Amino acid sequence: MTDYQLPLIYTSVIGSYAWPGWLHTALAAMGRGEYGPEDWKETQDDAVELALRDQEDAGVDIITDGEMRRIGFFTAEFYGHMTGLRELPARRKTGVVGHDQRESYEAAEAVQAPNGLGLVEEYQYLVKRTRQMIKMPIPGPYTLAGRIKPGSVYKDRMEVAYALSEIINREMKALVQAGATFIQVDEPSYAVHAHSPKAFVDLFNATVSGVEAKIGVHLCFGNFAGRPVAKRTYHPLFPFILDMNVSQFALEFANRELSEIDLWKEFPNDKELAAGVIDVKNYYCETPEDVAERVRTALKYIAPEKLSITPDCGFSQTARWAARRKLVAMVEGAKIVRRELTGTA
């Protein structure tokens, strides 16, 4: 195992990276039956290479495979690994792209994933292709449960989530077995459904139970088609989420101009914060100085040893040219502040 030396205020990404244009073209070709499985695998392998290159060129410290193999963040790819689901007809097919157009399912029998969710294969490819430290993002059970109606099998969304929690827990343990050391659970829904944070925390802790890795959690307000689906506030989740068995929170701040960064003062805690300092929904491309300014603001409330930076969310909904520029600005902005703190970047 490589011993990674991370700098102060290291940089990372949330998970998904911008698709190259030709990957959309290839997906459409596959939909028309023009690609075989081997063609598609080669295509996705090539897309991972480009995601790695963009992150490495920018100088990001902890990287992912850009989730190039996951069509739509957590949708078809993950549900396709599960049994016991019946797909429901789309309620809206025309008009502007929106959350209400995404696929949904109903539980026809107990939901299972006999061959896992495919993340071990993602990791095994990635680890051979980069020397950088790797983070493995995995969708959380409450988020995944959002597209599965309980049917007559489960009582409610929470019961569906607990069934998925077991599948995710197994996948995380398999990832650790394969060598993964840092896993981030993505639960946009936690921030969206803040009505019972205690119940979410219990579910989360069951999901990560016995997983021997650094665990982070990404809580955001939704990003599909660049549209959030929630009030943009974390405040109702505090102090409950401090009981989550995680060492790092990855939260979005850039698109709220650092609003609520003072939560770390109101609710002092030992968790690391991966602060979102790049607005993935904005085609204004931050300058390094913009990023430095945001980091300086964050440092008023959290110690530099506990702070790292990321974009607000994944880049899957951002054009690649903008994602590339934004990554570079993030890394250069971190260097400015690092120089101010330590005299060296």
Ligand SMILES: [Zn+2]
């Ligand atoms: Zn997000």
